[in-house]
Amino acid sequence: MQKEKLFGKTLNELIAVTKRVGLPGFAAKQIADWLYKKEISSIEEMTNLSKKTREVLSVGYELGLYPPERTSESSDGTKKYLYNVLKNKYIETAYIPDNDRATICVSSQAGCKMGCIFCMTGKQGFQGNLTSNEILNQFRSLPEFSNLTNMVFMGMGEPLDNITEVLKSLEILTSEWGYGWSPTRITVSTVGLITGIKEFLEKSRCHLAVSLHSPFDEERRKLMPIQRTNTVTEVLDIIRNFDFNNQRRVSFEYILFKGMNDTPHHIKELARILNGIRCRINIIRFHPIPGSPYFSPDEEATIKFRDALNNKGILTTIRASRGVDIQAACGLLSTLEQNRL
């Protein structure tokens, strides 16, 4: 019999577990403590539960933590971890140390349905949604777990296409009975799924990042098929009408493609569509994937583009490229692994 995994369950789900196995309700809080506040590796180590209770729990449940299968390390300290999920599917997790910050970039799906043409994961197609156990295992089983200061959902997959499990993992990360992280340490990125954004804004307090890449409908459709059904105009309307408090941030990711979305025309239109939204733009350098017809502009052009947006009053930064020498193109490692099977 396949045992259910306790790690990745919310407090309410743990209460249901205690009921199922005939334990008092308060045992759920004790189990949550062991799962999310102490670094145990088996149910046997939950020593404030009686031996009998641990035995009863172990019949149908296991802890559910597992290590990555492979690691690659960049000369800049960035590491990539390969995890086996959903019975021999592969996902990647990145660890990005940067002075006093250490960020984990987690995957939320194996593969992806969104088909963005500049993305290796998009080319892989969709293999499945990760459970909150599989999302949070990337965090907890990371060898650098205790150094982590920030988390971004910018790995493989579209987080808001797996919103139930993503929200569950956010609840565990930010609840007082869970990891107790401030929601401002976590950013969830999306291509702009309308219903997902609404639900995410209502049910969590974490930062939102929207992948923009072009302010023009036609051009964005070519880069990101999602624009056909979920337009940026609709996304911006939701954001404009949502009451972001001072703590919560919205940012727009903008991969710069040479000769395509880096013109003065784009700067003007970005300033127009983002008018009235308190936000920032993160410019991302493009790292070509195999067979890609796109290139990154040179450093000077990238800086010029950033400065022009700043001059228009939009806070704009260039994201430092990290881990380029270990196949920074997200999805490449897992695609290679999948092809070996």
Ligand code: SF4
């Ligand atoms: S960029 Fe993100 S949403 Fe687009 S295909 Fe890649 S993983 Fe999916």
